[in-house]
Amino acid sequence: MEGPLGIPLEHVLYLAITLFLIGVVGILIRRNVIFILLSLELMMNASALAFVAAGAYWQEADGQVMFMFILALAAAEVAVALGLVVQLARRFRTLDIDAASEMTG
Amino acid sequence: MEMLWLVPALPLAGFLVLFVTEGKLPKIAVACIGAGCVGFSAVVAAVVGWEYLTSGTDAYSQVMWTWMAVGEFKVEATLYFDYLALVMVGVITGVGFLIHLYATGYMWEEEGYSRFFAYMNLFVFAMLLLVLGDSLLLLFLGWEGVGLCSYLLIGFFHKDPANGYAARKAFVITRVGDTALILGLLLLFREVGTLGIQESLETARSIWPDGSLMNTAIALLLLGGAVGKSAQVPLQTWLPDAMAGPTPVSALIHAATMVTAGVYLIARMQGIYLLSEHAMLCVAFVGLATLFIASFTALVQSDIKRVLAFSTMSQIGYMFLALGVGAWSAAIFHLMTHAFFKALLFLASGSVILSLHHEQDMHKMGGLWRKLPIPFWSMVVGSIALAALPFTSGFVSKDAILLTAADAPELGMVFWGGAIAAAFMTSLYTTRMMVLTFFGETKMEPHDPSKANMWLPLLVLAALSLGGGWFGFTVLDSLFHDHGVHFGLHLDNPIAIATMCIPLLGLVAGYLIFYANVFDRKGIAESGVGKAVGRFWFVGWGFDKIYDSLVVNPFRWLARVNKGDFVDLLFRFTALVARILNNLFSISQNGRLRWYALTMFGGLLLAIVFVAII
C-alpha cells in the first residue's frame, strides 16, 4: 500500500461524522440499554476513525496510538456497562433505561 | 516567695482534675480534691505572706512567662504581691477554704457534687488571678473568670428555670459594668501605653500631675465596672436574685470575695483615683446611696438569704464610702472583716436552711435557738459583728470608716450622717432577722444535720469575726501607709462616741420592736402609709421596676416588633432566588438518561457553533 492514495482528509472526516451522528441518533431513539451501548461503540469507532485519518494524513503513529487508547477505554467501558446491564435486568426485570430513572432531582 | 505561683495554680489543678474526670470520682475523693487544693493553696499563701511580712520589702513580683513581645511592647504574665494582695489572697484562700470545707458537707446530698467543686475551684483560681495579676489583661481575665463562675454557680440548680433566670440576670447586669470596665482599661492602655498595673499607675502620675479630664473619665469607667461587680447602685439588682445559688456559693462569691472585687479594683487603681477629686466623690456617693438603700430594703425582706444579700450590698457600700473618702486601709480592712462575718452568717443560715429542708422564709422559722445551738451562736457572733457592736471585728473596721468619713473635708457630716443612719438600720434588721429566725414559737421542726466538717468552719469564722479586728490594730495598720485613718477607740470625740453607741441603740430598738412588741408593728405595717413604704422597701426601692420599664420592656417591644427580623429579609430573598432556580433546574433532573444525552448533544451543538463558526 505504498504510494499516492488520493483520499481527501475531509471525506474521511465526513464519514466519521456520519457514523458518529448515527450513534447519537441511536442513543436518542432507543430505550433498550443494549442498543444504547451499541450506539456508544459506534460513536467511539467514529472518533477513532477521525484520529487514524488525521494520523495517516500527518504520517505519524500518534493517530493509531490514540486508537489504542480508545480501544482500551471501550474495553473497560463495555466490561463495566455490561455488568450494569446484567444488574439492571435482574432488579427491574427489564432492559428499559427509563425504568431506572430513580435519580430524579 | 518563689512559691507564689502555686497559690493560683493549685485551685486550677483541682478544677482540671475534677473537670477531666467528669464526675466519675467517688464523692469523698471529690471532697478531698475540691477542698484540699484550696486548703493547700491557703497554706502556701500563708507561707508566702509570712515571708513577705518578715522580708520587709514593699512588693514582690514574679514573672511567670512573657505572653508576647513586639518591639518595645511586652506583655508579661506577672504576679504581684503587696499588702493589698496579701489581704485579698488571705481572704480568698483562707475563707475560701473554710467555705469549701463547709460545702463538702452542705452539698453532700445534692446532684452534681463534682461539678460544684469544679466550678468553685475555678472560681478561686480566677479570683486569685484577679488579685495577683500585675497586668490589666490578667486582671480582666480574672474579672471575667469570676463572672463566669458566678453565672455557673447561681444557676447551679439548673433544673428550676427561675435559677437560670437569676443567673442570666446577674450575668447581663454585671456585663453592663464590665463593658464600662473594659472601656476604661483600654482608654488607660491607650494613654499610658503599657499593660502593667504598677507601671501604668506611675505613668499616669507623671503624665497627669494635676489630674485631667481623661483621668477622671478612666476613673469613672473603672468605677462603672466596680459598681457592676460589687452590686452597688445603680447596678445592684442582680445580687438578691443571685441568692438562687447554693448557700456556700452565696457565702464565697456573693459575700466574701467576688462582690468585693470592685473594692479591690478601686484600691488597686488608687493612683488614678487620687488624681481626680470628682471620681473620688462619685465613689463615695455610690457607696453612700447603696448602703442607705440596701439597709432599708433588708429590713422588710422575708427570705433570710435576701436579708443577707442586701446586708452585703450595704456593707460593700461602706467600703466604697471608705474608698471615696480616701480611707483605703479602712476599706480593705472592712473587706476582710466583712468576709469573716458575712461568710459566717451565710454558712450559719445555710445550716438553718438545710435543717429545715431548704426553707428560707423567716416567717416560717422561729424558736430554733435551742434546737440548733451551733448555727444559733454562730449567727449571734456574726450578727453582732455585722451590727458593729464594740470590740468585734466589724466594729473596728466600720468605726474607722465612719470616723474617717466624718473627717472628710467637704460633706463629711453628710457621709457620716447617712452612714450612721444605715448603721442604725443594720442593727435593726439584724435583730429582726435573729428574732424571727431563732425566737418566738416553733413553726417547723428542724433536723440537725451538723457534721464536723460543717461546724468546724463556723467555729473558726466565729473566732475570726470576733477577734479579726486585732489585725487592724497590729499588723495591717503598719502595712497600709496612709495615716489619718482612725483605728481603735476614741472616747474624746462626741462623734466617735455617737458612732459607737448608735448600733447599740439599733439593737435596743430592734429588741423593743420585734421581740417585746412595744409598738403595734402589725398595725403600722397594715396602715396605708406603712403598707406603701413596706412594699417600696421590699422591692428594693423599685429599681427592678424602673429597669423593667426603661430597658427590658422597650427591648422586648423592639424584639416583638422585629420578630421577622427585617435584616433577614435580605438573606431570605437570596434563599428564595436560590430555591426558585433550584425548582426550575430540578425539572431538568428527571433521571431519564436519554434526556440527559439529548441536552448534552444540544450543548455540544452550541459549543461547536460558537467555537468553529463564530
Place this chain on the structure above:
Amino acid sequence: MGYWLFWIAGGIAILSAFAAITRMNASHALIYLVITLLSIAVIFFLLGAPFAAALEIVIYAGAIVVLFLFVVMMLNLGRRAVERERQWLLPGIWVIPAIMAGALFIVLGIALSGSEHEAVIEGTMVGPKEVGRSLLGPYILGVELAAVLLLAALVGAFHLGRRYIEERREK
C-alpha cells in the same frame, strides 16, 4: 482505485450502522455492528494503518462484540423482547434526534469546509513498529493510565457480576 474502495467500505459502514440501530432483535443489530466494524477496519487498512485495522477486527469485532452477544444470550430476550422493541420504537421518536443530527452535521460540515487548503491522505503505511515505539515512548504515561483504567474496570465488573453469580449458585 483506493478512493473508490474507501467509499464502498464507507457506504457499507454507514448502511450497516443505520441498520444496527434500527433492528428489533439485539443479536441482529450486533451482527450489523460487526459489519460496520469490519468496514472501518478496511478503511484503516486503506489509510495505511494495518496494525489498527488488525486490532479493530481482533478486539472490537472479536472480543467486545462477542461480549455483547454473550450478555444478550445470557439474558435470553426472545420473541417478547422484539415485540416490546417494536412498541418502543415509534415513528414520532425520530423527529427531534433527526433534527439534532442534521443540525450537527450541517454545523460540522460548515466547520470542515472552512479551510482552503486541500488535504489529501497519501496512504503511507505507518506500521506496528512505529506505533509501538510511540506508545512506549512519549505516550508511556497514557499506557500506565490505561492499565489502571483496565484494572479498575476489572474490579468493577467483578463486583457487579459477583452477586448475580452467587444468587445463581444459590438457586
